[in-house]
Amino acid sequence: MCGIVGYTGGREAAPFLLSGLRALEYRGYDSAGLAVMGEGGLQLAKTSGRIERLAEKTRGGAALPGRSGIGHTRWATHGAPTDVNAHPHVSCGGRFAVVHNGIIENYAALRAELTALGCSFRSETDTEVIAHLLELGYDGDFREALMRTVARLEGSYALGVVCTDFPGEVYAVREASPLILGLGAGENCFASDLAAIAPYTKSAVRLEDGQFARLRPEGVQVYDFAGRPVEPEIFRVDWGPEAAEKGGWEHFMLKEIMEQPRALRSALAPRLRDGLVDFGAELGSALPERLGSVVITACGSAYYAGCVGKLAIERLCRVPVTAELASELRYSDPLIGEDTLVIALSQSGETADTLAAVRECRSRGAKVLAIVNAEGSSLTKLADAVLYTRAGPEIAVASTKGYTTQVAVLTALAAELARRLGRLTEPELRELAAGLYRLPDAVQKAIDLNPGLPELARRYCLGGALYYIGRGTDRAVALEAALKMKEISYRHAEAYAAGELKHGTIALVEEGTSVVALCCRTELLGKMISSIEEVKARGAKVLAVAPAGERRILAAADDVITVPRTGPLLDPVAEIVPLQLLAYYAARELGCDIDKPKNLAKSVTVE
Numbered sequence: 001m002c003g004i005v006g007y008t009g010g011r012e013a014a015p016f017l018l019s020g021l022r023a024l025e026y027r028g029y030d031s032a033g034l035a036v037m038g039e040g041g042l043q044l045a046k047t048s049g050r051i052e053r054l055a056e057k058t059r060g061g062a063a064l065p066g067r068s069g070i071g072h073t074r075w076a077t078h079g080a081p082t083d084v085n086a087h088p089h090v091s092c093g094g095r096f097a098v099v100h101n102g103i104i105e106n107y108a109a110l111r112a113e114l115t116a117l118g119c120s121f122r123s124e125t126d127t128e129v130i131a132h133l134l135e136l137g138y139d140g141d142f143r144e145a146l147m148r149t150v151a152r153l154e155g156s157y158a159l160g161v162v163c164t165d166f167p168g169e170v171y172a173v174r175e176a177s178p179l180i181l182g183l184g185a186g187e188n189c190f191a192s193d194l195a196a197i198a199p200y201t202k203s204a205v206r207l208e209d210g211q212f213a214r215l216r217p218e219g220v221q222v223y224d225f226a227g228r229p230v231e232p233e234i235f236r237v238d239w240g241p242e243a244a245e246k247g248g249w250e251h252f253m254l255k256e257i258m259e260q261p262r263a264l265r266s267a268l269a270p271r272l273r274d275g276l277v278d279f280g281a282e283l284g285s286a287l288p289e290r291l292g293s294v295v296i297t298a299c300g301s302a303y304y305a306g307c308v309g310k311l312a313i314e315r316l317c318r319v320p321v322t323a324e325l326a327s328e329l330r331y332s333d334p335l336i337g338e339d340t341l342v343i344a345l346s347q348s349g350e351t352a353d354t355l356a357a358v359r360e361c362r363s364r365g366a367k368v369l370a371i372v373n374a375e376g377s378s379l380t381k382l383a384d385a386v387l388y389t390r391a392g393p394e395i396a397v398a399s400t401k402g403y404t405t406q407v408a409v410l411t412a413l414a415a416e417l418a419r420r421l422g423r424l425t426e427p428e429l430r431e432l433a434a435g436l437y438r439l440p441d442a443v444q445k446a447i448d449l450n451p452g453l454p455e456l457a458r459r460y461c462l463g464g465a466l467y468y469i470g471r472g473t474d475r476a477v478a479l480e481a482a483l484k485m486k487e488i489s490y491r492h493a494e495a496y497a498a499g500e501l502k503h504g505t506i507a508l509v510e511e512g513t514s515v516v517a518l519c520c521r522t523e524l525l526g527k528m529i530s531s532i533e534e535v536k537a538r539g540a541k542v543l544a545v546a547p548a549g550e551r552r553i554l555a556a557a558d559d560v561i562t563v564p565r566t567g568p569l570l571d572p573v574a575e576i577v578p579l580q581l582l583a584y585y586a587a588r589e590l591g592c593d594i595d596k597p598k599n600l601a602k603s604v605t606v607e
């Protein structure tokens with residue numbers, strides 16, 4: 001979604017801002033712009049389309065000389081992705097320029113009010129009201145104008161603001177949309193995502209909701225919206241320069257797929273001790289005194305990870321578990337109370353629907369345990385306890401290591417809860433932990449065993465209908481596998497419970513239809529073979545995913561992707577990895593923009 005960068009200091013601001021915006025490209029956007037304060041006053045450049053177009057228009061930033069400024073990538077919500085609607089937006093008098101992430105919910109009323117007062121609007125955006133409010137509330141004091149303005153705004157917003165009367169001064173504002181300040185010597189910066197400023201800073205501050213900061217080259221002051229100074233909590237930025245770079249891989253997605261063994265090691269190692277799963281004090285106060293039920297909530301791939309986790313927790317703990325889409329949970333009058341443990345999953349920790357669902361659950365008295373990758377993100381602030389997945393930065397829009405580390409942590413959590421509830425014997429617990437210890441190597445093996453995936457992608461995924469079928473955990477993995485294919489290759493793929501096909505969808509199966517049959521549930525193999533025969537009888541070609549050496553599948557399917565056996569609860573992790581690669585190779589063959597698929601954003605910060 002939208003991205004913000006701001007800078008003040010000794011360097012030329014425009015090249016800094018362009019580099020920050022490039023680092024935010026992965027979030028998804030459709031226009032971009034800069035406002036730089038130079039000797040000649042405020043200079044503006046905006047364009048629809050890619051940042052490279054903005055770089056060309058500004059000659060790499062050289063056309064906008066000046067040492068402070070703000071930049072933005074916009075993902076259109078109010079108004080089409082045009083040059084005019086691109087940010088920054090400027091007040092009528094040209095004194096203030098503003099960039100904005102989020103949505104101003106009362107913008108229509110404000111726009112009517114400001115129009116009646118004589119403001120003329122150039123864009124269709126909700127953001128422009130902010131620029132006009134700043135100008136109207138200004139009496140020579142930039143900070144006061146800002147405070148008067150935020151007092152009028154409803155909704156979610158992160159803002160970057162400059163004023164021509166205060167060159168060298170840049171303001172950053174946060175309300176329900178992330179913003180991070182980067183601190184340096186003689187220069188300071190901010191961005192909506194650490195990726196934009198990590199190469200330039202080792203010390204950073206996460207603004208909290210209801211706070212704003214004044215940045216000047218010589219220092220940063222943080223205030224709450226009432227204007228009271230706040231002592232910022234500084235954290236160390238420990239991203240190596242390679243963390244947000246491709247390191248020789250053709251795409252971030254491929255790099256992140258290949259990083260999964262390492263990511264899983266770092267997710268699991270701190271939770272395994274002396275041959276057992278042991279979360280120590282990590283669950284804090286998140287467990288209800290009496291655990292009546294568990295509700296897992298999330299969106300997209302994180303929700304599909306939750307579908308796997310539901311099966312693991314129910315099986316090991318014997319408590320009722322539901323997996324609910326966060327965007328639906330809020331409106332379903334859910335059965336949630338003080339004995340419910342809510343587990344909220346999010347790679348980014350900023351997904352608006354997930355945050356809203358968590359607020360709803362909390363208002364009903366539930367305890368919330370968050371499973372998150374991005375440290376310090378908004379979800380971590382709402383939860384009673386946080387389990388970090390420690391996958392490292394995930395840049396490609398399609399989640400890969402984000403998903404597998406979520407599944408791994410959820411499965412380990414299922415074992416931890418089962419131990420605390422006394423549901424499993426020590427040998428059973430040891431066997432589960434042994435599987436978790438072996439998981440990173442199993443994932444590596446799942447990659448190594450399948451060098452033929454580019455060819456399989458060509459044969460199965462480039463034309464005609466594509467179905468993923470499975471039962472139990474295989475079905476949950478099928479949902480994620482189909483999503484991967486859809487989002488990066490734009491091929492229409494559907495996931496079905498294998499047993500459901502014959503209740504309707506099999507009508508669509510015909511000569512040449514591709515069916516990917518997930519067959520890792522040994523106890524259900526006979527049933528899967530029947531499903532394979534049903535679709536083959538109607539002309540489908542079948543690519544199966546099955547444990548190494550599973551002869552019955554070799555005989556039934558046309559081709560087989562082989563995965564190591566890891567045990568019923570951990571198979572989903574090893575199983576999805578070749579399917580991520582299958583989607584990747586199909587998208588590459590089709591010439592798609594793999595890391596930044598059309599219409600998608602990395603972190604969906606609007607509901």
Ligand code: M6R
Binds near residue numbers: 299301398487
């Ligand atoms: O950051 P989150 O895990 O909360 O994101 C949730 C979904 O938006 C995300 O998983 C999305 O479905 C991905 N594009 C999937 O690859």
